[in-house]
Amino acid sequence: MTALEMYTDDLFYGGQWVKSGSGVFVDVTDPATEEIWAQVPAADEADINKAVAAASAAFRGKGWRDISADERGNYMRKLADEFEARAEALANIITSENGTPISETRLAAGHGAGLLRYYAGLGDFVDKTDSRPYPDRPGHYTEVHRHPRGVAALIAPWNYPVALVMIKLAPALIAGCTVVIKPASETPLDLRILMEASVAAGLPEGVINLVTCTRHTVGALVEHPDVAKVAFTGSTEVGRFLAEQCGRLLKPVTLELGGKSASIVLEDADMEFFAKSVTRTSLRNTGQTCYNATRILAPQSRYDEVVDAVASAVKSTQQGDPFDEKTVFGPSASKKQFDTVTNYIKIGQEEGARVATGGSGRPEGLDRGYFAKPTVFANVDNSMRVAQEEIFGPVLVVVPYKDEQDAVRIANQSPYGLGGNIFTTDTDHGAELAAQIETGSMGINFYASNLAAPFGGWKDSGVGMEYGPEGINAYTRLQSIHRVGEAK
Incomplete structure (x- = not known):
């Protein structure tokens, strides 16, 4: 039995596959043949709450935020290896989901692994403490620390369903965040390969979680009080709606939206x-x-x-x-x-x-x-x-x-x-x-x-930057600690 056949009835949270309680399913259609070839559960609010709880426990209780960025980077390198080893299975699923030519989808695993390895190498950037002397008060200085924001909701589109998750996942993980991923309804299966890889790589339970749900239910994820950060790639229309939700909640959001370049x-x-x-x-x-x-x-x-x-x-x-x-x-x-x-x-x-x-x-x-x-x-x-x-x-x-x-x-x-x-x-x-x-x-x-340079939109094309060290900033918050003495 293939991984695809085993897991299409389940969600992934807390390090394991779990049956959805909704009893509702979403069809997956091959756009090249117009044939329905799989189904996935449409998570309800209770499912989403459980996934966020698992991510929150991994962040606060089990200490993903508390280990060093270099240690998190070691996990990410193992994840990259396991993910890349599943390249062909991943390519076949993506092509069946959204019709992207196989010559393109065969690049998806390598690109995702490259992002994980790139950000795994930025541990020093995350953990570095800046010491800044006061310009007007001799003998005083401030330490500037980066802290992970917490649980991040990563909402993916259907056109590059893996690449546009990994562009968010890699900086979130190195920053010390845990994540709940919501794939597009059209492409809900490919990221199950990532969940398999995360188990094989030994990532702590609850660091990466996956829920499949409809557009009508995703608001429960965005508005969940334990979700500290939202990142979305998709249409400008949906991006405006999410921006309104996050603005009302004073919740930071990264939006990579449409274009007409x-x-x-x-x-x-x-x-x-x-x-x-x-x-x-x-x-x-x-x-x-x-x-x-x-x-x-x-x-x-x-x-x-x-x-x-x-x-x-x-x-x-x-x-x-x-x-x-x-x-x-x-x-x-x-x-x-x-x-x-x-x-x-x-x-x-x-x-x-x-x-x-x-x-x-x-x-x-x-x-x-x-x-x-x-x-x-x-x-x-x-x-x-x-x-x-x-x-x-x-x-x-x-x-x-x-x-x-x-x-x-x-x-x-x-x-x-x-x-x-x-x-x-x-x-x-x-x-x-x-x-x-x-x-x-x-x-x-x-x-x-x-991968090393910032990418993001101006005007109606988005808010915030991804890629590069700048991509990490979206998943961290800064704290200034003021001290007496000479800057270290």
Whole structure:
């Protein structure tokens, strides 16, 4: 019997699999086949209370917060090894849950393990005490200590269901927090591999806990009095709701939300290189990546050339069975998301945009599954809905600009500010231009997150930073102890 078959009826808290008391289950659908292939329990408030109690006991009673950060780091390294050893099982589950191509999901375990190892190495940063002399009182100083916040609720999305948990879990663990993880309803199974790995790694009971529940029940987790910190990745709409909840409770929250990033193609760009990069920088995971640069900004002098290059690249990229090693574009992750994407394609056509490739209807030869045609729109004004609203699917718009300052204006003419990139042969000039874009991160001729550098959104794209040492700050609180004497 596989781990999947054994554990689909259970929740995980206190170091063991426990039957849910709700009696309600959520179906898991394979988006490539539209077939229901598993069920998980929909935890009720009583289940959530038990999971939080287990996390709280591990934090306060069993002393996860009290051991050194280096000791916690040793546990994390063991967890990384056990997690990475389960890479293939993890990849198969994710692909079956959300349709992400197997070539992408095979990277999930390594990426998660890398995050655990990176943060495991930051024990000195966590435990270091800053001694700061008074600038106006000789012979006095202040010790500044970091303390873990407590139980953290980690709420995951469906597009990268493991990676976007690990980006929260790793800094929380090294900081000394314990966690309750709530995966998306569409992708509730993959993190069971992480629970298996945590047991095999010998993590103390209750440090990591997992509850599967509906959107209607998650409020009981967010508002639980023993939850000291909330971290969420998902839509801006849901992020606003969580921010309101946490604001009312004066509870710190990190929000990594939507995006409508711009890819600015400068006049001197290498068009062949740009065309080879576009599916990675603008349509990664079938367009279901928050930082994708789904607005292509092209100079008027090369506009038609850019449109042709983008359309040709998208049209020639393989779409289909996500378990095929050559597939780049899989299905939308759910029927709901498929309907959203296909509706936006219709909206773009109604707004007067020209379809350079793709358009309405199902892709040829894909009669089942939530497959939308990868679509490129030309003759797009930046005020159109398809240029302003996050589609989260395989849809790109190409917007013309007059000069570089016009490109900056258009790039910034968005409620979002998450990612983006600039294609140019003058990379120093590209970096100077990037500094004018109102966004949390930019790439010059490529885009990839760096585990050691902060990542987060501006404007409607979020609150707070993840990755890097900065990611730890969200899970700690500072205490100043004032003393007499010389700073040590």
